[in-house]
Amino acid sequence: ELHNTIQELKGNIRVFCRVRPMLSSEDCQQSCAFSFGQEKRDLVIESSSTNESACGTKKAPPRYEFAFDRVFTPAASQEDVFDEIAQLIQSALDGYNVCIFAYGQTGSGKTYTMEGNTADHSTQGMIPRAMQQVFNTSLDLKEKGWQYSIEASFLEIYNETIRDLLGSGDANTKHEIKLSNPGNTGSAHEVMVTNVKTVVVTSETQNRAVAATQCNERSSRSHSVFRLKLVGENHLTGEKCQGTLNLIDLAGSERLSQSCSTGERLRETKNINKSLSNLGNVIMALANKEQHIPYRNSKLTFLLQNSLGGNSKSLMFVNISPKEESLQETLCSLRFATKVN
Numbered sequence: 454e455l456h457n458t459i460q461e462l463k464g465n466i467r468v469f470c471r472v473r474p475m476l477s478s479e480d481c482q483q484s485c486a487f488s489f490g491q492e493k494r495d496l497v498i499e500s501s502s503t504n505e506s507a508c509g510t511k512k513a514p515p516r517y518e519f520a521f522d523r524v525f526t527p528a529a530s531q532e533d534v535f536d537e538i539a540q541l542i543q544s545a546l547d548g549y550n551v552c553i554f555a556y557g558q559t560g561s562g563k564t565y566t567m568e569g570n571t572a573d574h575s576t577q578g579m580i581p582r583a584m585q586q587v588f589n590t591s592l593d594l595k596e597k598g599w600q601y602s603i604e605a606s607f608l609e610i611y612n613e614t615i616r617d618l619l620g621s622g623d624a625n626t627k628h629e630i631k632l633s634n635p636g637n638t639g640s641a642h643e644v645m646v647t648n649v650k651t652v653v654v655t656s657e658t659q660n661r662a663v664a665a666t667q668c669n670e671r672s673s674r675s676h677s678v679f680r681l682k683l684v685g686e687n688h689l690t691g692e693k694c695q696g697t698l699n700l701i702d703l704a705g706s707e708r709l710s711q712s713c714s715t716g717e718r719l720r721e722t723k724n725i726n727k728s729l730s731n732l733g734n735v736i737m738a739l740a741n742k743e744q745h746i747p748y749r750n751s752k753l754t755f756l757l758q759n760s761l762g763g764n765s766k767s768l769m770f771v772n773i774s775p776k777e778e779s780l781q782e783t784l785c786s787l788r789f790a791t792k793v794n
């Protein structure tokens with residue numbers, strides 16, 4: 454109760470920062486210097502390169518301070534991270550629309566956080582863990598009369614075009630976002646995507662649906678949206694509830710100038726930058742309780758419109774790389790995340 458009230462006062466998005474470790478393949482590269490607050494909410498970054506001025510005196514390296522709802526150090530395990538989102542997953546079963554995003558430059562750990570290494574249980578990411586929790590909880594709730602239908606879909610948005618990652622892979626299949634008629638119940642429009650394959654999640658298909666995430670070898674140039682639609686009905690009380698859980702691995706947030714793009718690459722980058730900045734604008738418009746929320750300015754926010762704002766809860770992971778050479782992009786990511794928080 455109290456927690457919900459605090460959430461309402463704050464707006465409906467929380468931001469978690471996760472710093473990935475240096476990889477063994479990066480042994481000979483410089484890391485930034487990090488320090489983490491006791492409360493697991495503060496992050497201080499210093500450049501590790503000491504600036505020596507012309508006359509030989511050392512200047513203190515620049516220092517950047519940030520605060521988030523939670524900061525995960527490079528030592529945090531997938532389990533540590535999941536523990537902090539488990540309650541949000543539960544909300545989807547309770548009938549909320551939930552979005553969990555991973556934002557950050559390419560190589561910062563977004564896919565590791567969302568999908569992880571599915572072959573190795575301890576490094577499984579949030580998607581397989583969330584599926585497991587949803588499935589197990591739905592079984593527990595059976596005793597109380599609840600029957601849940603759990604359907605998974607997995608879409609990718611590339612250059613403002615939707616592809617179905619669980620579908621046949623036929624490039625000619627067109628997918629459109631449509632709003633269903635709300636009918637006379639007065640409830641919100643439901644967002645539908647045409648021609649999308651859904652997989653009913655049972656104990657047998659669960660592993661298959663998880664495995665499908667592993668086939669997603671797309672570049673970092675697309676957004677992927679893993680969605681669980683959870684429809685529950687209680688045959689003892691007649692209660693019904695419907696929630697949606699969206700787990701979104703966003704396209705790399707690196708800026709245009711760095712990628713020296715031309716042609717197709719340039720178009721990709723422009724689309725990515727446009728949709729990421731639009732996502733930020735939508736989140737801020739919701740937080741400011743503005744009249745007009747620009748959902749329709751990009752496919753991503755149009756697709757997620759029912760899961761952002763209203764009866765919904767959102768969380769954004771800002772994933773950052775510890776590498777010194779990534780510092781400028783890291784600061785851009787952290788500033789973006791501070792803005793939406």
Ligand code: ADP
Pocket residue numbers: 472473474476527557558559560561562563564565566673772
């Ligand atoms: P992104 O999806 O943001 O481009 P990845 O998730 O692919 O980045 O991560 C880049 C590399 O770092 C991968 O090799 C991944 O396995 C590794 N990595 C990322 N986060 C972690 C982590 N927390 N622990 C161990 N390795 C990680």
Ligand code: MG
Pocket residue numbers: 563564565673702
């Ligand atoms: Mg990735």
